[in-house]
Amino acid sequence: MAHFLQFLLLIFFPISYPASKLLDWTLGKGESVLLRRSELKTFVDLHANEGKEENYLTCIISSAIDLTQKTAKDSMTPLSQIFSLDINYKLDM
Numbered sequence: 303m304a305h306f307l308q309f310l311l312l313i314f315f316p317i318s319y320p321a322s323k324l325l326d327w328t329l330g331k332g333e334s335v336l337l338r339r340s341e342l343k344t345f346v347d348l349h350a351n352e353g354k355e356e357n358y359l360t361c362i363i364s365s366a367i368d369l370t371q372k373t374a375k376d377s378m379t380p381l382s383q384i385f386s387l388d389i390n391y392k393l394d395m
Contacts, residue, residue: 343367 337345343364350360 339367339370 346360346363346367350357350364
């Protein structure tokens with residue numbers, strides 16, 4: 303499979319390389335815009351108000367952004383609030 307891809311790269315190189323240089327010359331080498339987490343979250347929230355049918359997606363994205371600020375302690379349950387069963391305990395079904 304790798305040889306096939308290398309062959310395709312070799313074939314399309316004479317077309318793709320001049321095209322990329324032409325696009326760089328006409329459009330310029332644009333700078334990428336980096337957003338801070340708070341700016342990205344605000345951006346997602348603004349777009350969440352536009353489309354109500356995909357609200358769950360914005361919730362997932364916002365939660366993923368917030369996940370970087372959470373620790374394992376935030377997700378854990380204290381031992382005083384959990385219960386356990388003996389390994390030999392019979393369950394009534």
